[in-house]
Amino acid sequence: MRFATGIVAALAVLIINAQTVCAQRGPAPVAVAEVVQKDLASGQTFVGTVLPIKRSVIGSAVGGRVAEFPVNEGDFVKAKQPLAQLLTNTIKLEVAAEKAELQLRKHELEEMENGSRPDEIKRARALMQAARAESEYQTKRRKRLESLYARKAVNDDDIQQVVSESIRADEMFEEAQSAYQLAVEGPRKEKIDQARARVAMQQALVDELESKVVKHTIITPFDGYVVAEHTEVGQWVNSGELVAEVIALDQVDVSVQVLENHVPHVRLGMEVRVEVPAIPNQVFTGKVALIVPQADVRARTFPVKVRLKNTITKDGGPLLKSGMLARAVLPTGPQQSALLVSKDALVLGGPTPMVYVVDPAADNKKQGKARAVPVQVGVAQGRLIQVKGDLKPGQQVVIRGNERLRPGQDVVISEVLSPDAEPKSKAIDIKG
Known part of the structure; x- marks a missing residue:
């Protein structure tokens, strides 16, 4: 009994000390935005699964x-x-051998494209001139012996030998002349084209083998x-x-099955609020990326995918993981009047979402007390989100500084923002 009394007394002391510290620190500075009233389509929650956008x-x-x-x-x-x-x-050895063969083919082509060397042309010219001299000598000798043969000064064998040698010298001269002309002109265009074709064939073989290496x-x-x-x-x-x-998780899809009487209200690109029970302290907003126009004939439901931008945590892992349970709130009914607050006004992590309403002091509108109001969350519209609770249009709710507030705590309004104001700091998305 004494032990229990001691615990109660200790707790009372702690509460009194905490209140004293808060009083010493003064009112907490907060930024606020008004509760707004708009016409929105009524929403319904659909259970879905987080899926990667690519697998x-x-x-x-x-x-x-x-x-x-x-x-x-x-x-x-x-x-x-x-x-x-x-x-x-093994395949790398084949690549090395075929590359060596390719270099040989390229050098052969280069040799043909460069044509004859000056020394080769000079040698062909010298051989042609020597053959010309021999041909002229044999022609003169033949004429002289033919003159003698007409006077019966030489026999038939001698004249036949001279004629044969003269013809042979003429043929040798023509051959040397042709060789010189070929040396000057260089290889034929057709031969060069054939060499180019051999290089291309060998290059294709090398590319094929290297492609096999890449495939390994x-x-x-x-x-x-x-x-x-x-x-x-x-x-x-x-x-x-x-x-x-x-799987790719820089973005994820939440796949839900929507009944046929609700799917006509769903449009591509509309913003959707998504809750992930495994991450209760965060509300996600995505857009309808896909409406599959083929129903499951047994359930009469249509697959709808809501795309979300994922967040990579400091340890390198994705916040939203494939296979997680999710709930997407899709607009499924006619327009109706609704109260909306900034998404930053929501305080999550407790038994139910809540917002802090600032009840202003009678003598100073910039000061007041933070009153916790439990709410039910509905559909999203940009930076705003539908809420149901003890709220009225025009009331001011805390959108910055609410994470450290306590019910009934004194606050001072340091800034009044528009309901759809962007947060000062955003989560950084790191792709790997």
Whole structure:
């Protein structure tokens, strides 16, 4: 009994001390905005699931043995980052051999395109001149012997030998002359085109092998998180076999099923309030990104996806995770009068959402007391959100400084803002 009495006394002392400290500190400075009244469509809550906007089940384009698998489930990966590396020793040797062959083909083409060297032309000219001299000599010798043959001074064998040597000298001269002309003109255009074709064919072969090397490195197509592993180092994977699964969570979709009599009120681009029970102290706002025009014929419901911008926490993980339960409030009825407050006025985390209304002092409108008012939250409209509770249009609710207030605490209004005022500091979205 004495122990319980002591606890009560200690608590009383603590409360008195806390009130004394608050009184010593004076009224808390706050920024306020008015409660506004507008016509809004009535809303209804639909249960949904948080889904990634992109999901890729990545397979191997080629068969091979896994040499490296540097990622684990839960890791964040950048676009084009390797997920797995297959062995490439043999194919790299083939690439090296084909590249050497390509260099040979290129040098052959270069040799043809450069034409004959000056020394080669000079040598061909010298051979042609020597052949001309020999041809002229044999022609003169033939004429002289033919003159002698007419006078019966030489026999038939001698004249036949001279004629043969003269013809041979003429042919040699024509051959040397043609060789010199070819040396001057260089390779034929058709030969150069053939060499270019051989280079192109070899280049295509090298590109094909290098493409195979690239395919041995399995990469992720976008920034995201690894959510499944389907292989391990040392395992053999066949072409098309799964390696890993990656999802993108910089934005997420909340997928809900909307009844057919409600879906006509839903429009693409309209703002939607989303609650995630796992994160009770935060209200999310997204936009309708997709209305699938095909109903589930058994339930007569249409899939609707609300897209939200996700927040990456300081430890690098996404705040909204795939598979989380969510509730989206969609407008499903006719226009009706509603009270709206700034989203920043909501104080979450307790049994029910609430806002702090400033009841002004009789002698000073800038000072007053903070009164906690429990509310029910409805549909969203930009920076405003529908609330139901003991509120009236024109009342001032705290939108900055409310996170540290206590019911009945003295406050001083430091700033009066518009209901749709942007917050001073926003959560930073970090993509990885």
